[in-house]
Amino acid sequence: MSNLQPSIKPANPNFSSGPCAKRPGYDIKQLDLSTLGRSHRSAVGKNALQKAIHDTAEILQLPAGYRVGIVPASDTGAMEMIMWSLLGPRPVDICYWESFGQGWFADITKQLKLENVNQIQADYGQLPDLTQVNPENDLVFTWNGTTSGVKVENGDFIADDRQGLTICDATSAVFAMEMPWEKLDVTTFSWQKVLGGEGAHGVIILSPRAVERLESYTPSWPMPKIFRLTAGGKLIEGIFQGATINTPSMLCVADYQDALNWVVEIGGVQASIQKSQDNLAVLEEFVASNKWISFLAEKAASRSNTSVCLSVALDAQQIKQFMKLLADNQVAFDIGAYKDAPSGLRIWCGSTVQESDLRALLPWLTWAYQEVTK
Structure with missing residues (x-):
């Protein structure tokens, strides 16, 4: 069975847990530079x-x-x-x-x-x-x-x-x-x-x-x-x-x-919190539908809605290949687990990340997993 590469990519592939993605619509030319x-x-x-x-x-x-x-x-x-x-x-x-x-x-x-x-x-x-x-x-x-x-x-x-x-x-x-x-x-x-x-x-x-x-x-x-x-x-x-x-x-x-x-502009801190929670919900739905990926957090109530850490049914070398495939295709950058943490993925879901970008990322995660487990 062929593993077709997805056709839609996230508009912003920056899912790093720090520094994190700039806000949607960010333009450095819009900054007030009068203090420089x-x-x-x-x-x-x-x-x-x-x-x-x-x-x-x-x-x-x-x-x-x-x-x-x-x-x-x-x-x-x-x-x-x-x-x-x-x-x-x-x-x-x-x-x-x-x-x-x-x-x-x-x-x-x-x-x-x-x-x-x-x-x-x-x-x-x-x-x-x-x-x-x-x-x-x-x-x-x-x-x-x-x-x-x-x-x-x-x-x-x-x-x-x-x-x-x-x-x-x-x-x-x-x-x-x-x-x-x-x-x-x-x-x-x-x-x-x-x-x-x-x-x-x-x-x-x-x-x-x-x-x-x-x-x-x-x-x-x-x-x-x-x-x-x-x-x-x-x-x-x-x-x-x-x-x-x-x-x-x-x-x-x-x-x-x-x-x-x-x-x-988006409605204050409550809107910022809600955007992050909505982003986590996208990943929760995906994890629930795929047995090869799970949350590192053992309880849903204490699951982070910003630095979302995930365990994957791959060995360390396969995870490196997995992340390289995503980076080479400019789909997701800097999503590896922290160096001292258990091997896996870490996908930032803070409010500056667009829900549409997370949804576009998901088919690529499946594709990359299937590629490295052929």
């Missing part, structure tokens, strides 16, 4: 940063008193800055079930060398027992495991009357999943994920409780300038008003603003 060549501390530069911060808070519907800051080094930089600044005065619960969360655990124990640390972990495809979280302790966790395709189902495991702080790496969740902001004292993300922005910048969102910790606690270790959020025991408010710690790329900021404007 100007100081980020000039009125025009600071106004652009302030607007990005203001629009982020407004679109995400953050509670009153929450602050948004733009920081260097993507989500990694944001998380490192927060852990170095806040951790220490209380025991720490660290929940992880994939490589990035495991990296935060390594930083906490091997770099900061904190001793009273409880690791609450699970293998790829599973969530750990989150009932083990102690509300007396600080909590560090990822909302969505980007390399495992497993997300927390909700924030119910976080106590409203907690004494510790919750520090959430939400880089592939913000703008694509419901975030219970009142449960989150610190949230970090990078706009290169769900919004398809350019790399190198991170965002931190602080609750009033997090600000209180920053102003009442001084870590015992040296603090690099690029990590410092306080001066003289007070929050550096300028960071949350557009005065960044280091020089940002104003081109990247203009690109981020374009993405924020697009979210507003």
Whole structure:
């Protein structure tokens, strides 16, 4: 039986899990480039940063008193800055079930060398027992495991009357999943994920409780300038008003603003979340109809709707052939599983990915599978 090559290709073959696909209709010529060549501390530069911060808070519907800051080094930089600044005065619960969360655990124990640390972990495809979280302790966790395709189902495991702080790496969740902001004292993300922005910048969102910790606690270790959020025991408010710690790329900021404007145009954060959920539904229908492919996430309720990780009935070499066929035909780029994750596929389903492109991709997945298993 012949395996006919599909005739329709995705209009956009970019299914990478970061940096992710640009928004539909993206045109770099549409960016406001008035800030280029100007100081980020000039009125025009600071106004652009302030607007990005203001629009982020407004679109995400953050509670009153929450602050948004733009920081260097993507989500990694944001998380490192927060852990170095806040951790220490209380025991720490660290929940992880994939490589990035495991990296935060390594930083906490091997770099900061904190001793009273409880690791609450699970293998790829599973969530750990989150009932083990102690509300007396600080909590560090990822909302969505980007390399495992497993997300927390909700924030119910976080106590409203907690004494510790919750520090959430939400880089592939913000703008694509419901975030219970009142449960989150610190949230970090990078706009290169769900919004398809350019790399190198991170965002931190602080609750009033997090600000209180920053102003009442001084870590015992040296603090690099690029990590410092306080001066003289007070929050550096300028960071949350557009005065960044280091020089940002104003081109990247203009690109981020374009993405924020697009979210507003499509109906706000709820529309962005719905687009991602609709994209996942396309893959769920496909997986249910094909025995050779399955979700790495074992439970549907904790299945990511952004970084969708898939197990395929192929060996590692066949998977390489599978992905090469798709890339050579310009059908799908960069969809291999993360290097530390189980062998398989990872297809980004965030809101900048068009449902029509996912539907066009599916026959190609079947074709490629049949080609490598002839």
